[in-house]
Amino acid sequence: MGGGIIGLSAALELAAAGLQVTLFDRGRAMGEASSAAAGMLAAGDPDNAVGLRALADLSRRLYPGFLADVERLSGERVPIRTTWAIQGGPEVPESSSELGAGELEAAAPGVTTGGLHFFSLEEKSLDPRDLARALPKAVRASGVTLIEDAEVTAVVERGSGVEIETRSERWTAERLIHASGAWAAKLTGLPVVPRKGQMVLVEEIGVPRLKVVLRTPEIYLVPRGDGRIVIGATVEDAGFDKQVSEAAIGRLLDQAAAVWPPVREARRVESWAGLRPGSPDELPVIDACGERCWVATGHFRNGILLAPGTARLLREMILGETLSVDVAGFRCGRFALSAVS
Numbered sequence: 001m002g003g004g005i006i007g008l009s010a011a012l013e014l015a016a017a018g019l020q021v022t023l024f025d026r027g028r029a030m031g032e033a034s035s036a037a038a039g040m041l042a043a044g045d046p047d048n049a050v051g052l053r054a055l056a057d058l059s060r061r062l063y064p065g066f067l068a069d070v071e072r073l074s075g076e077r078v079p080i081r082t083t084w085a086i087q088g089g090p091e092v093p094e095s096s097s098e099l100g101a102g103e104l105e106a107a108a109p110g111v112t113t114g115g116l117h118f119f120s121l122e123e124k125s126l127d128p129r130d131l132a133r134a135l136p137k138a139v140r141a142s143g144v145t146l147i148e149d150a151e152v153t154a155v156v157e158r159g160s161g162v163e164i165e166t167r168s169e170r171w172t173a174e175r176l177i178h179a180s181g182a183w184a185a186k187l188t189g190l191p192v193v194p195r196k197g198q199m200v201l202v203e204e205i206g207v208p209r210l211k212v213v214l215r216t217p218e219i220y221l222v223p224r225g226d227g228r229i230v231i232g233a234t235v236e237d238a239g240f241d242k243q244v245s246e247a248a249i250g251r252l253l254d255q256a257a258a259v260w261p262p263v264r265e266a267r268r269v270e271s272w273a274g275l276r277p278g279s280p281d282e283l284p285v286i287d288a289c290g291e292r293c294w295v296a297t298g299h300f301r302n303g304i305l306l307a308p309g310t311a312r313l314l315r316e317m318i319l320g321e322t323l324s325v326d327v328a329g330f331r332c333g334r335f336a337l338s339a340v341s
């Protein structure tokens with residue numbers, strides 16, 4: 001259950017392993033956090049939790065094959081939009097070296113440092129809206145039955161199967177994966193909550209100038225390669241509210257202009273909000289949560305990056321294969337559960 005990038009990637013992986021997969025989404029596949037994201041594959045972001053490192057590296061390695069499969073099966077392009085990120089912070093991590101003024105100017109002409117120290121990261125980004133077009137198509141083409149507007153309302157493990165109720169039908173499956181993003185608490189009892197993120201899209205006037213992702217502790221700018229730049233993002237605890245606030249968007253634009261002044265002249269195109277699934281320790285939950293049920297949620301700020309690695313781990317767990325990375329930090333048992341389906 002759950003047709004975001006996590007559920008869809010898992011469906012693709014399991015179908016490729018020969019399983020018969022049905023995927024339910026309460027709305028439209030890729031209609032929630034997964035299409036609201038900026039699309040940075042920020043495996044090397046020094047602000048990532050240390051516990052993410054191995055899964056992030058696994059995902060980064062799997063990404064080229066994942067995108068190739070999605071493109072082949074869907075017939076849609078999902079291009080890599082940027083291949084480098086320039087990150088500014090109060091200090092430069094030991095593993096990186098600070099960019100000199102000339103190097104910084106060459107990478108991002110016109111950037112204002114504001115006293116921060118900048119370094120570069122070999123990090124790609126994609127446009128999640130490209131994935132939103134391609135991934136559901138690819139999943140269907142791989143033989144998965146994708147059912148939209150079908151909210152799962154109850155899950156009961158009974159003997160050799162799992163009984164699943166949607167608003168209009170009852171199904172029985174051999175196994176179920178909860179991949180319901182920010183809504184996961186409802187049927188799993190896990191302490192996963194929505195962490196709202198607001199974003200704004202602008203278009204540079206004239207020749208596009210920003211060619212790399214520009215990121216500071218306060219703000220990121222993610223160019224799409226065609227003059228459009230996504231600027232984000234807030235992190236708010238606002239329940240399931242997805243309203244966009246002018247004040248928040250104004251702050252994002254001001255913070256972006258402080259590091260990248262051309263934003264002041266850029267044309268504002270669109271703004272939106274999405275709900276990241278957040279766990280208390282900001283690490284995902286990827287685990288069995290019963291004899292026949294698994295859960296994959298809590299990917300917080302990195303679910304686009306972590307999707308192929310999560311799908312691989314789910315396949316390995318479900319089929320009893322050797323795990324590619326240690327999952328001790330992703331277990332359900334690290335939280336006190338209020339209810340388990």
Ligand code: FAD
Nearest residue numbers: 002004006026034038039040152181197274302303304305
């Ligand atoms: P979702 O995409 O929210 O999908 C969950 C799905 O489950 C939804 O489609 C929902 O309809 C469905 N569902 C819920 N309940 C039920 C039910 N009962 N029955 C059936 N279906 C159900 N990540 C990155 O890696 N890089 C980024 O640059 C990045 N930027 C971001 C910027 C913003 C503003 C936001 C909001 C997120 C960003 N993220 C980023 C995080 C990333 O978007 C999420 O971690 C990821 O999308 C989570 O995927 P998901 O499939 O778990 O959740």
